[in-house]
Amino acid sequence: MAGSDEEYLITRKKQIERRQKIVTIVSMFSFFGSTVFAVIPVIQQASQPKPAIASPSAESVLQQQARGYELVLQREPENQVALEKLSVLRLQLKDAKGAIEPLEKLVQLRPDRQDYKVVLEQIIKQQGNSEQ
Incomplete structure (x- = not known):
């Protein structure tokens, strides 16, 4: 067994x-x-061509940011950061006339800041030269 x-x-x-x-x-x-x-x-999926994604242009992004700062200024008209950023954005958008208003308000709020006065004077001077 x-x-x-x-x-x-x-x-x-x-x-x-x-x-x-x-x-x-x-x-x-x-x-x-x-x-x-x-x-x-x-x-x-990797071998297929990817469709072009429509990215927002730089100008439209700047315009959206400017609208955002305008909304802030509606709530807080003396917000210095929003005024400064709005004036910078408008200058980047080549809207010198639109940048004058926030800069004038900044000069009123902060008369001790010479840089605001200098930039405002330069813009007004450029506007005067371009209209001639």
């Missing part, structure tokens, strides 16, 4: 090893198959 028990154990061990190999192979195919199915759409 001892011989048949050993044969049974050897046979049983071979069956278990064979099943382990089959499960390992099936698992590997499943893993690689799922990886391939996940990678293919990514590769297809």
Whole structure:
């Protein structure tokens, strides 16, 4: 009987090893198959030309920022930061006439700031030269 028990154990061990190999192979195919199915759409998407995204122009961004500062000034007419930023934005938008009003208010609020006076004088001088 001892011989048949050993044969049974050897046979049983071979069956278990064979099943382990089959499960390992099936698992590997499943893993690689799922990886391939996940990678293919990514590769297809990367190879397709991307549509041009309409980005807002710099001018429209500046105009939106200026509107934001105008809203702040409606609530707080003496907000010096908003006045300064609004005047700078209007100068960047080449709206010198629009920049004069906030600068005049800044000069009234802060007569000690010479830079506000100098910029205001330069803008008024440029306006006078361009109208001639």
